[in-house]
Amino acid sequence: MRNVLLFALLALVLAGCSSGNWGWYVVNPQTKTGWTNITFLLSGLKYTLLLSLTAICISVTLGLLVALPGLSSRRWLRMASRTYVELVRAVPILVMILWVYYGLPTLTGLAIGVFWAGVIALALSDSAFEAEIFRAGIQSVAKGQYEAAYSVSLNYVDTMRYVILPQAIRRILPALGNQLVYMLKMSSLVSVIGMQELTRKANELVVTEYRPLEIYTVLVLEYLVLILIVSAGVRWLERRLQADERG
Amino acid sequence: MTQTEGDPIIRFEGVSKRFGDFEVLKSIDFEARQGERIVVCGPSGSGKSTLIRCINGLEPHDAGTITVEGVTLGRGKAAPARVRNGVGMVFQQFNLFPHLTVLQNLTLGPIRARKLTQAQARETAMRYLERVRIPEQADKYPRQLSGGQQQRVAIARSLCMEPRIMLFDEPTSALDPEMISEVLDVMVELAGTGMTMIVVTHEMGFARKVADRMVFMDHGQIVETAPPEAFFTAPRSQRCRDFLNKILNH
Ligand SMILES: Nc1ncnc2c1ncn2[C@@H]1O[C@H](COP(=O)(O)OP(=O)(O)OP(=O)(O)O)[C@@H](O)[C@H]1O
Ligand SMILES: [Mg+2]
Numbered sequence: 001m002r003n004v005l006l007f008a009l010l011a012l013v014l015a016g017c018s019s020g021n022w023g024w025y026v027v028n029p030q031t032k033t034g035w036t037n038i039t040f041l042l043s044g045l046k047y048t049l050l051l052s053l054t055a056i057c058i059s060v061t062l063g064l065l066v067a068l069p070g071l072s073s074r075r076w077l078r079m080a081s082r083t084y085v086e087l088v089r090a091v092p093i094l095v096m097i098l099w100v101y102y103g104l105p106t107l108t109g110l111a112i113g114v115f116w117a118g119v120i121a122l123a124l125s126d127s128a129f130e131a132e133i134f135r136a137g138i139q140s141v142a143k144g145q146y147e148a149a150y151s152v153s154l155n156y157v158d159t160m161r162y163v164i165l166p167q168a169i170r171r172i173l174p175a176l177g178n179q180l181v182y183m184l185k186m187s188s189l190v191s192v193i194g195m196q197e198l199t200r201k202a203n204e205l206v207v208t209e210y211r212p213l214e215i216y217t218v219l220v221l222e223y224l225v226l227i228l229i230v231s232a233g234v235r236w237l238e239r240r241l242q243a244d245e246r247g
Numbered sequence: 248m249t250q251t252e253g254d255p256i257i258r259f260e261g262v263s264k265r266f267g268d269f270e271v272l273k274s275i276d277f278e279a280r281q282g283e284r285i286v287v288c289g290p291s292g293s294g295k296s297t298l299i300r301c302i303n304g305l306e307p308h309d310a311g312t313i314t315v316e317g318v319t320l321g322r323g324k325a326a327p328a329r330v331r332n333g334v335g336m337v338f339q340q341f342n343l344f345p346h347l348t349v350l351q352n353l354t355l356g357p358i359r360a361r362k363l364t365q366a367q368a369r370e371t372a373m374r375y376l377e378r379v380r381i382p383e384q385a386d387k388y389p390r391q392l393s394g395g396q397q398q399r400v401a402i403a404r405s406l407c408m409e410p411r412i413m414l415f416d417e418p419t420s421a422l423d424p425e426m427i428s429e430v431l432d433v434m435v436e437l438a439g440t441g442m443t444m445i446v447v448t449h450e451m452g453f454a455r456k457v458a459d460r461m462v463f464m465d466h467g468q469i470v471e472t473a474p475p476e477a478f479f480t481a482p483r484s485q486r487c488r489d490f491l492n493k494i495l496n497h
Binding site (some may be wrong): 147149150153154163166177 | 303305325328331332334335336338340342343344345346347355356360361375401404405407408
């Protein structure tokens with residue numbers, strides 16, 4: 001998979017170069033302009049990461065809080081959870097970003113900055129998916145585990161915290177990793193409200209340099225490298241947890 | 248509410264339980280005295296598991312009254328902590344926590360529910376691991392143990408809660424034949440300590456050895472209850488005779 005991606009990219013770059021349209025100077029780190037452009041593009045990385053990581057932390061927490069009542073024996077709790085998931089899932093992420101940034105302040109009377117608007121919008125959108133992942137993960141834990149926890153007198157919170165969730169999370173870790181990758185990609189949409197992350201930086205540079213091919217190719221590379229690193233990290237974590245369990 | 252001498256430690260009066268349209272327990276009357284060892288047997292689906300699961304509220308009952316150690320269990324809901332703390336349960340499938348070591352399996356309940364310190368819980372755990380004769384497995388994970396060892400860990404886990412009543416639901420049914428006796432030995436030893444035990448099992452050798460009383464269930468009812476000698480030599484009901492013939496003749 002990774003090799004295929006790299007190959008595709010290489011082919012793209014080579015095609016650009018050989019057609020004579022590729023202006024290496026725009027992003028050549030050895031020239032002054034090229035280096036300035038590269039550092040300008042990379043300066044968005046901090047915000048992409050900060051935005052995505054903050055949003056994923058919130059959406060995982062929110063997702064869990066939505067998933068738990070969804071598994072309750074009380075009908076109205078299940079209904080509430082279901083409704084949240086269905087509603088939130090139906091809103092396109094871009095629309096969510098616009099609504100949170102331009103609409104929410106009018107509703108609440110509180111101004112929010114671009115960063116928090118982005119975080120809230122991404123976290124809300126993602127939370128519905130996290131809730132579904134948690135629900136499936138928790139349901140995959142055998143009924144006997146609840147019964148054993150019950151018989152050693154654990155209360156609901158302790159049962160979840162020490163018995164059910166540790167097992168569920170091991171199983172959903174690949175899915176949670178996917179959501180993080182997804183989040184990193186979705187964070188590019190926050191560029192539309194002016195968040196200075198990777199995509200916004202690239203857009204701004206394209207306006208001044210007027211070299212979309214080179215600049216967007218670098219942008220593609222930035223996301224690619226970022227996501228390959230994150231994926232590797234998730235796989236490492238997965239292996240470590242499995243090793244833990246084996247003892 | 249308080250327990251007086253001679254009161255049964257467990258009492259069922261007209262207890263019924265249904266799953267949808269299916270009546271699993273039909274107006275059960277049943278009592279166990281302090282320290283009594285009762286073996287419950289009967290055909291598959293007769294309601295044995297449901298009966299003992301009602302004792303700790305794992306299956307809430309629908310009608311009638313269940314009293315455990317002087318506390319009356321509410322209908323349709325989990326048992327109060329006071330009852331759960333006093334009643335241990337061992338399952339057919341062991342149900343150990345696979346992500347925790349043996350020692351952690353044993354200390355989780357005591358630390359979280361009985362509020363023991365780490366050190367106290369550890370000490371209790373090691374004491375019961377010795378009792379089930381596998382102290383050397385303390386730091387292993389359940390999957391690294393044999394079935395017989397896992398079930399002994401499960402017994403120790405229950406004992407760590409210092410229960411006054413122990414429930415066993417076919418504790419040896421999931422075990423390979425050569426491991427059955429190591430689990431039964433531990434249970435026989437436990438019976439010698441005066442623990443109140445209710446055991447669902449088809450191990451009739453065990454029943455003869457430790458049971459004070461046999462309970463035979465069929466179709467959600469207690470059909471017969473008698474001391475083991477009478478039960479095995481002169482069962483009164485035809486259904487019980489048929490059942491004993493089936494399980495004793497192979
Ligand atoms: N949660 C449940 N929902 C619906 N039916 C159930 C449930 N639990 C048990 N039953 C049914 O109730 C009946 C009695 O079940 P129970 O487990 O008490 O029987 P048992 O005597 O323990 O049988 P076995 O020897 O197979 O363990 C069975 O017919 C079973 O299918
Ligand atoms: Mg059963």
